Amino acid sequence: MAGNAWRSMMQTVTLIPGDGIGPEISTAVMKIFEAAKAPIRWEERNVTAIKGPGGRWMIPPDAKESMDRSKIGLKGPLKTPIAAGHPSMNLLLRKTFDLYANVRPCVSIEGYKTPYTDVNLVTIRENTEGEYSGIEHVIVDGVVQSIKLITENASRRIAEYAFEYARNNQRSSVTAVHKANIMRMSDGLFLRKCREVAENYKDVKFTEMYLDTVCLNMVQDPTQFDVLVMPNLYGDILSDLCAGLIGGLGVTPSGNIGANGVAIFESVHGTAPDIAGLDLANPTALLLSAVMMLRHMGLHDYGNKIQTACFDTIRDKKVLTKDLGGNSKCSEFTADICRRVQDLD
Amino acid sequence: MTARCVRSVSGSLQLLLRNRWPKVYGAATCSQKHTYTPPPAQYGGRHTVTLIPGDGIGPELANHVRELFRFCCVPVDFEVVNVDSTMASEDDINNAIMAIRRNGVALKGNLETNHNLPPSYKSRNNLLRTTLDLYANVMHCQSLPGVRTRHRNIDIMIIRENTEGEYSSLEHENVPGVVECLKIITRTKSLRIADYAFRTAREKGRTRVTAVHKANIMKLGDGLFLECCKEVASGYPEITFDSMIVDNTTMQLVSRPQQFDVMVMPNLYGNVVSNVCAGLVGGPGLVPGANYGEDYAVFETGTRNTGKSIANTNTANPTAMLLASCLLLDHLKLHAYANMIRRAILSTVTETRLHTADLGGQGSTSEVVQSIMKAVESTGPRTLSL
Numbered sequence: 190m191a192g193n194a195w196r197s198m199m200q201t202v203t204l205i206p207g208d209g210i211g212p213e214i215s216t217a218v219m220k221i222f223e224a225a226k227a228p229i230r231w232e233e234r235n236v237t238a239i240k241g242p243g244g245r246w247m248i249p250p251d252a253k254e255s256m257d258r259s260k261i262g263l264k265g266p267l268k269t270p271i272a273a274g275h276p277s278m279n280l281l282l283r284k285t286f287d288l289y290a291n292v293r294p295c296v297s298i299e300g301y302k303t304p305y306t307d308v309n310l311v312t313i314r315e316n317t318e319g320e321y322s323g324i325e326h327v328i329v330d331g332v333v334q335s336i337k338l339i340t341e342n343a344s345r346r347i348a349e350y351a352f353e354y355a356r357n358n359q360r361s362s363v364t365a366v367h368k369a370n371i372m373r374m375s376d377g378l379f380l381r382k383c384r385e386v387a388e389n390y391k392d393v394k395f396t397e398m399y400l401d402t403v404c405l406n407m408v409q410d411p412t413q414f415d416v417l418v419m420p421n422l423y424g425d426i427l428s429d430l431c432a433g434l435i436g437g438l439g440v441t442p443s444g445n446i447g448a449n450g451v452a453i454f455e456s457v458h459g460t461a462p463d464i465a466g467l468d469l470a471n472p473t474a475l476l477l478s479a480v481m482m483l484r485h486m487g488l489h490d491y492g493n494k495i496q497t498a499c500f501d502t503i504r505d506k507k508v509l510t511k512d513l514g515g516n517s518k519c520s521e522f523t524a525d526i527c528r529r530v531q532d533l534d
Numbered sequence: 535m536t537a538r539c540v541r542s543v544s545g546s547l548q549l550l551l552r553n554r555w556p557k558v559y560g561a562a563t564c565s566q567k568h569t570y571t572p573p574p575a576q577y578g579g580r581h582t583v584t585l586i587p588g589d590g591i592g593p594e595l596a597n598h599v600r601e602l603f604r605f606c607c608v609p610v611d612f613e614v615v616n617v618d619s620t621m622a623s624e625d626d627i628n629n630a631i632m633a634i635r636r637n638g639v640a641l642k643g644n645l646e647t648n649h650n651l652p653p654s655y656k657s658r659n660n661l662l663r664t665t666l667d668l669y670a671n672v673m674h675c676q677s678l679p680g681v682r683t684r685h686r687n688i689d690i691m692i693i694r695e696n697t698e699g700e701y702s703s704l705e706h707e708n709v710p711g712v713v714e715c716l717k718i719i720t721r722t723k724s725l726r727i728a729d730y731a732f733r734t735a736r737e738k739g740r741t742r743v744t745a746v747h748k749a750n751i752m753k754l755g756d757g758l759f760l761e762c763c764k765e766v767a768s769g770y771p772e773i774t775f776d777s778m779i780v781d782n783t784t785m786q787l788v789s790r791p792q793q794f795d796v797m798v799m800p801n802l803y804g805n806v807v808s809n810v811c812a813g814l815v816g817g818p819g820l821v822p823g824a825n826y827g828e829d830y831a832v833f834e835t836g837t838r839n840t841g842k843s844i845a846n847t848n849t850a851n852p853t854a855m856l857l858a859s860c861l862l863l864d865h866l867k868l869h870a871y872a873n874m875i876r877r878a879i880l881s882t883v884t885e886t887r888l889h890t891a892d893l894g895g896q897g898s899t900s901e902v903v904q905s906i907m908k909a910v911e912s913t914g915p916r917t918l919s920l
Contacts, residue, residue: 304684325752337715374705
């Protein structure tokens with residue numbers, strides 16, 4: 190029966206609304222998806238850490254079970270706990286699902302003017318090791334050593350993901366960002382793995398560039414970059430630099446890819462507690478992450494439709510939220526996008 | 535691993551324990567520990583400066599500096615030390631270091647590091663900086679009228695710790711396939727660079743110092759750096775001190791760079807931030823850089839590029855290297871010459887607008903240098919004929 194067939198096409202996505210403005214922007218995204226008639230069934234879960242058996246902090250079992258089943262997640266901003274006793278939720282999620290790649294496509298938004306136009310690049314950052322391994326010691330009083338860890342497996346895995354992404358999204362080149370002139374062994378290992386993987390992807394052009402050269406050229410001419418792959422720290426800095434080029438964290442989508450086919454897409458801005466519950470939030474970041482999610486799931490038509498509607502609304506400048514320069518409410522912004530999505534049908 | 539750390543630590547502990555009085559040249563007294571006196575002009579009132587041409591565009595720019603100095607009758611003689619960066623032995627760089635110890639100041643081009651060679655081959659530039667303990671890298675990025683950029687009114691002074699941090703070159707592979715690289719942060723060096731930053735801010739009349747760090751993740755390492763900065767800040771009450779996480783800093787730099795005044799940071803973040811700022815004000819061809827130590831100073835282009843691809847094509851922008859030579863003259867307290875040359879350079883860039891390819895113009899390097907010499911001649915002092 191047609192009804193059953195359509196229902197069986199529906200894919201489940203675990204939705205984690207988050208804190209602060211999280212719930213309202215998640216509602217906005219759900220509304221827009223409904224207007225677009227996207228075949229997504231949302232399963233809302235809460236990921237506040239609980240103490241599991243053995244005293245280790247973990248995410249609630251129902252959240253984990255839902256993610257393992259659906260394999261796709263959409264997450265709003267999570268509050269960083271102070272004195273709650275448990276580590277950051279983002280870190281916990283990363284460890285639980287082995288989210289090794291952080292992908293941020295940065296595309297200039299027509300209608301949201303920044304000094305940089307025509308930005309169209311993707312930063313792919315290794316998310317599990319590198320400088321953020323958290324291994325630090327005090328050797329002698331006044332001398333601290335932080336360890337940067339680079340492993341063959343993680344480097345190969347991220348390089349493979351980067352080339353696969355480039356191939357699947359019709360990107361022409363991948364650039365490895367490194368500082369092997371100074372950190373010969375560690376970044377050298379990373380670079381070697383990238384070169385090895387590049388051999389298997391001859392259709393994608395591979396280049397290598399020093400971190401400082403990338404920074405220098407990025408602020409002068411970002412159009413020369415396509416896909417960038419790099420270890421953790423450089424990725425952190427560069428992905429935020431690129432987010433700054435297109436307008437900040439309020440309009441930047443982000444996706445985390447894990448082992449076992451798990452992928453969690455998220456908005457990377459904060460929880461904005463000062464405007465929570467006041468219908469003033471901007472759902473663009475979460476919406477664009479959701480679009481990224483649709484593309485990841487192969488639902489390109491829906492993704493394109495929603496993205497076009499969103500960009501058209503911003504370009505029109507009639508119902509923009511405060512951070513985009515207007516003074517409309519979140520619900521008005523959402524309603525406008527819903528209307529455009531339905532018109533595009 | 536421990537042995538290597540101890541060896542590296544003992545170097546800095548030695549510095550602490552060695553009861554060093556600042557080297558005294560001329561009339562400087564011990565109580566004025568921070569008053570700097572340049573190396574004496576021993577030979578006929580002329581200073582001797584070590585010149586390391588380097589690779590890529592280095593040699594041609596070094597020649598232009600010499601040409602310009604000769605034309606302006608600057609009392610500086612260059613002792614040229616060539617360093618062959620392709621050789622495995624470190625003799626060349628050690629000769630250069632000895633020459634710099636002898637003369638006290640140097641002007642250098644960038645030495646290329648082939649990163650495909652094994653780790654035993656260390657970066658020559660890094661070797662020079664750490665051996666001579668040039669602990670502060672200072673880069674002053676200013677928007678220049680006449681150079682088209684996306685952002686205007688930028689005036690940022692970047693002070694970067696130059697000898698430790700991620701550039702300690704301490705790496706090892708304990709297990710095959712797993713490499714550990716050590717980032718060292720010490721209290722002594724962090725205090726030293728923070729003190730340098732605040733002192734410079736005070737001398738130049740700047741009002742704000744921002745420390746750039748990632749202490750939320752690297753709690754002990756960058757946490758120590760931040761703590762040292764806060765400690766030093768308490769001794770300079772007229773200067774506002776704040777801190778910012780490095781990823782937010784880069785985001786702010788590309789959207790609103792005018793908010794920054796003086797920035798102080800460890801080595802790697804300094805690399806990123808200085809390159810971003812150089813890009814914001816017009817590119818690597820415009821900004822000079824200086825490396826200061828207790829006893830020595832080495833001047834170079836701010837972003838340390840070799841410019842391999844444009845070497846010997848007469849298209850490189852000489853501005854950065856020439857402004858670096860002006861910083862050199864200031865260091866030698868030859869302020870009249872420094873200001874004369876600097877004014878001429880800036881008038882060529884901003885008024886005459888003779889730009890090289892990197893700034894969107896069509897001038898060649900030699901044309902720009904000729905224009906600068908003409909500008910110097912027109913200001914009046916006695917020069918050699920053009």
